[in-house]
Amino acid sequence: MLDEMNEAQSDLAQVIRLALAEQSEDVRLFVARLVRKYRNTDPELAEQLDLYLRTKTHRASAPMRKAMQPALPTQTLPVDDESRLSLLKVFKDTPDREQPLLSISLEETLSQLIQERRQTERLASMGLSPTRSAIFVGPPGVGKTLTARWLAAQLEVPLYVLDLTAVMSSLLGRSGSNLRTALDFAKRSPCVLLLDEIDAVAKRRSDETDIGELKRLVTVILQEVDEWPATGLLLAATNHPELIDPALWRRFDLVVDFKIPETPAVKAAIKRFLGPDFALFGRWIDILTFAFNGESFSDIERDIQRFRRAVALGTASDADLIEEFVKSRALVMDRQARIDLAVLLAKQTRLSQHTISDLTGVSRDTIRKYTADQPSITKKISKRELEA
Ligand SMILES: Nc1ncnc2c1ncn2[C@@H]1O[C@H](COP(=O)(O)OP(=O)(O)OP(=O)(O)O)[C@@H](O)[C@H]1O
Ligand SMILES: [Mg+2]
Incomplete structure (x- = not known):
């Protein structure tokens, strides 16, 4: 019989089924999907449904909960009932927190973001609102999470990090509402919310654990990104941009690219991480x-x-540490890089050609050739200069 229904009828049947089962969260999610579905073909219907969604009477299906809830929203952190995992990690840092090492373009992007937040009134007077959402993209360990933390500290609001793995490990069928609980909490007061490793949702899709459940999560996230209030900043981070649903991708106001550091940043990082020991390792x-x-x-x-x-x-x-380290790094370098390294070692250390050859895998002949060239050129120039 379901086969014979047209789409509108089957949508209707689905809403009724969910409503009768008192799955109000699911009804909301489903209606949200309908809004998107009908936005182009039947904008009036979509608008009407959207209005219903926004005039929130949801949770009415749980009168008990309502009665038990204290009058004021408590600021206890939401926890998944079953696993008791805290869904949100909280960071409250002071603005004097050290700035992460950032490329110039990254620094510009972030300072714009901060300025927008500090001058919301000025923006509002021109009918503009600040950037509400941004997605951080880049390989592991380049400062995505760290920067979210620093941003929150700069804005003098807490950072909430939503652990999507915890959300997903909650019992099947519950993760959608767990996610919503966490997001509702974050919406209540000004904060930066970071959906860290957002690709976790997408990655799991290939496991086929529960396709319906994952779709539900994606729907919740899509809707939240759409409706995120300008009082908060919603961030997401991923090192697998290719796994992100294009529909989700498009909804972020800003895409921020984090890259593997370039030479000057590498140098700055070494100095920073050495701290007081720079005196010892500086050479x-x-x-x-x-x-x-x-x-x-x-x-x-x-x-x-x-x-x-x-x-x-x-x-x-x-010296021992550097030697051992250089040797291990040389193993993964191409030939030209190893030669450059050997030349650098020959010029800047007192290591013998024999040792350098051993460390870099470059033959002593080659080292001699490359290091011998330079002085002879200098000699020639100076000789010519003398003649001139
Ligand atoms: N830009 C940076 N400036 C200074 N330190 C950094 C920077 N990036 C990373 N680090 C150091 O590396 C650690 C890990 O960085 P972070 O957690 O921000 O990486 P990530 O980009 O979020 O990686 P992942 O994709 O694995 O989550 C930081 O705690 C910090 O000590
Ligand atoms: Mg991270």
């Missing part, structure tokens, strides 16, 4: 910068911390 700075090329900030930080611990405990000397 290796060019070699370290070269060797860390292509690594993320968090990888750089991890290795530097390791060096510092070893030196602090006296288990290795700085």
Whole structure:
């Protein structure tokens, strides 16, 4: 019989089924889907439905809950009933928090974002509202989460990080409403909300665990991004942009690209992570910068911390650490990079050609050739200069 129904009829049947089962959250989600579905073909109907959605009487299906709820919304953090996992992690940092290392273009983008928030009234007077949502894209360990934290601190609001894995680990059929609970909480007061690793929702789709459930989550997120109040800033982060639903992608006001650091940023990162130990390792700075090329900030930080611990405990000397590190990095470099590294070592250290060859895998002949060239050129020039 269902086969014979036209689409409108089957939509109607679905709404009735959900309503009778008192699944009010599901009704809302379904209606939200209908709004989108009919937006083009029947805008009037879509608008009407949208209006119903916005005049919120939802939760009426749970009179008990209503009666039990205190008059004022409590600010306790929402927790999934079954797993007792806290769905939101809270960070309350002071504005003096150190700024992450950012490329110039990234810094400009973020400072615009901050300015918009600090001058909402000025924007409003011109009929404009600040950027409400942004998605951070980039490889692991380049500062997406860190920057969200710093942004919130700059704006002097708390950062809530929504753990999508926790949301999804909640019992089947509940994650949609768990997500909504968390988001409703975040909407109540000014904050930055970060949907971290938003691709987790998309990634799981291929597991076919529960397609319906995941679609429901995506629907909730889509709707929330659409309706996010300008009092809050909604951020999402991912290192798998290709997994993000295009419909979701399009809804973010701003896409912010985080990249693997370039040479000057690598150097700055090494200095920052060395802290007071820069005095000890400073003489290796060019070699370290070269060797860390292509690594993320968090990888750089991890290795530097390791060096510092070893030196602090006296288990290795700085020279030993650098040698061992350079050797391991050379293994993943192409030939030209290894030659450049060998030349750098020859110029900046007292290591023998034999050792350099051992560390970089570049033959002593090659090292000699490359290092011998330079002085002879200089000699020739100076000779010519003398003649001139
Ligand atoms: N831009 C940066 N400036 C300074 N430190 C950084 C920066 N990026 C990363 N780090 C260091 O690396 C750690 C991890 O960074 P973060 O958690 O922000 O990475 P992410 O981009 O969110 O990675 P993932 O995609 O794996 O979540 C930070 O806590 C910090 O110590
Ligand atoms: Mg992160």
